[in-house]
Amino acid sequence: MTLRVLTVDDSRTILAMLHHTLSNAGFQVLQAEDGKQGLDVLQSQEVDVVITDINMPVMDGIEFIKNVRASGQYQSLPILILTTETSQDKRDQGKAAGGTGWIVKPFDPDKLISVIHRVVH
């Protein structure tokens, strides 16, 4: 079964790169440009894993993750935080909000895929 990955980032460059890497790896890629859009997508689509940026307009990644976890339906949806932050801060915040793991930008394509497989069947 094709895994469906929702990518949430306000940077088109990052979205495009994620899309490229993920679709080459056989994933189906959904996109959203901020947390709010991400929630909208989750409402209408089944998603197997989410990759989200933290710094975004409208609704940032932390709020987004909290919202996802708050809805009963998605308590067990793996959410990977996309971060350039080396500081432990953002990761901790993301994890506290309910993030499953993280990916450090800029990501290596193989690594990205292996990290996804680490959190999703």
Added chain:
Amino acid sequence: MSDLDDFKATYFDECSELLSELEEQFAAIEAGERDADRLNAVFRAIHSIKGGAGAFGFSGLVGFAHAYETLLDYVRDGRVELTDDVVTLCIKANDIVADHVSAAKNGEELPAEYGHEEKVRFDVIARGGSGAGSEDDDMNGEIIEEFDIEFTPVRVELKVDEAEESGEDDAFDAPPLEAAPGSWEVRFTPFRQLYARANDPLLLLRELGVLGEMSVRAVMHDVPALGDFEPFGVYCSWEITLSAPDLTDAAIREVFEFVEGDCEITIVPLGATLSRSVAPAGMPAAAAEPGVADLLALTEDEVADVAARPAAAAAPAVEEEPALSFADLADEIKASAPPRPVAPPPAPKPVAPPKPAPSGEGGEDGGNRSVGVQSIRVDLDKVDRVVNMVGELVITQSMLTQQMDETLRARYTELVRGLEVLAQTTRGLQDSVMAIRAQPVKSVFSRMPRLARELATKTGKRIKLETIGENTEIDKTVIEQLSDPLTHMIRNSADHGIETPEKRRAMGKSETGTIRLSAEQAGGNILIVVEDDGAGINRERVLQLARDKGIIAPDITPTDEQIDQLIFAPGFSTADAVSDISGRGVGMDVVLSNIKKIGGSVHVRSWTGKGSRVTLRLPLTLAVLDVMLVKVGDSPYVVPLSSIVETMQCSRANFERVPSGGQVLQVRGEYVQTIDVAQRFELPTQTDPDDRFVVLCETEGSQKVALVVDDIIGQQQVVIKSLEENFERVDGIAGGTILGDGNVALIVDVQGLRATQFHKNAA
């Protein structure tokens, strides 16, 4: 183009948007709007620029953006106060970022020290403004160091000691390492929050299994009696033995990287004592644990669905795994629970017809369909091709319609109906295609506040720039042509219009002059207006200069309005001294020629002592024009419909001769300049003067002009072809077009005709 080039193109596009966003935000910040939203937006913009730059290895940009971002982060959370000095520094930093971006874009290398000074200042400010010069080197080193950590090829690293990793762990290209014990006992006890964050022990065990020979034993003595059993409780832990040559504990820890803190992990070399003994491989561990029996009894009964609930369940099972000796146990548990109880079963929802994205703009293709995005990016060339094709389609369609004569109409009613539908659809298609190219003028307007700021600094005047109607949409090509004219107009206002604060005070005006930039749609046109509350045009001086430069004949006395219009004459400049800003003699005439090039017109009005207003009237789109087809002599000409007020037969028109030899038309008490187009273009005409027609047009500033033509053929749409590209520029002609019957018709430039007529009369 390679994928990388594609991504780069996307990135640079994005950068230019982010940079203009920055400019916009800082214009507001400078004006005193220092709210959190703006600061966040600024931070995000720099953050995004840095993120992409990291991906492409633009290290100079990354380094600078990182330092800048750190400062912004401090400003954002209030650690650093956003003083005017900081704002000025940020604006400078934006420029440096922009320079880095354009260097990266052009494949150039900026000097290493570029922006160094600002970087140092960022850090000084971030450290509380007390940073001494002596710290510089030290500090700069730190910045670079930080950046190295962040942007060297990524390693998802463990927070444990910088240890060796397994050579077999190819997923995380680990450095080679020295031989290690290779056999480990691992105790893994997940806490509840591990499940709450959607981590899954099964996946972790699987990943461990990849590291080497593994046997797993589920420890289930904590599973309570049925009465105390909580469906979402966490009762299970695992004891694992792992062995592989060179296997290190760091490699094992790395598997648990994401769940650090969400579980208890003990890793000891095999042979050392775990508090609980490890079950031998292959042993059905279930039998050893009384609690498991309870659980199994439970699951066989009524609770199969309990486990299926979407939450962390008591005993996540583990599926087939190489060398997984606890497969027996897994099988037993699997019998009653799905392998991943937490996941909603996929079966009930067989890939349903995709629901439209929230925006309602969902695409229809399957596969890698992207949803949630409300826009797509398309190469402009592709859009242009569509626009051109649609243009041609419009022509073909009108040609078809023209070919239907009365006999054909009567005979083929179905065909006629079909053609009508075609006409409608074509029109709709055309509108839609044009809408694709439309963009808000914001993209140009947003560059202007900065210009105004610079101008104010250079001239020592106080200038406030207001923008109105930024969301008005115009064709992208038109927008691209707007930047230069707007720059000139604003420069002109700042340089010649707005007075010095002293002068303004003396005149009883506020010291700060206002330049208002606005855009609005008016019918088939877009009006862009630049107004200022300055001194207005010095008409005496303009007239004098125009006469001196031979722009108009000395014996002509133009009206005020005509004088104002003279500032657009080529080679005209009123600057007393050629300044750095405007007055290079290529000012307003550039405005006029640029605007004309895109089929627009310019009009200026001025009120002495009160200010002036320049209005640009622009076509909504460049490609297709609604026109009236007329005949002059034997040739077809077209007049843009947007400029026509009314038409009438000459026999009913009220002409009057004027002493200068011209003719005026009296319309409802107003005298209107009349131009005989045939005479103007020196075309022979045999039409009886009474059978000719008057096309009354309105040009800028409600100036009317009456064109006399030989016949009116009808209205239609034409695709504009540039005359300059295909032939050369001709006064009074805005372009050419190909008619439905294949004939070429010239498009009359009403405004130009009127203006040249004026000069002609004047000469």
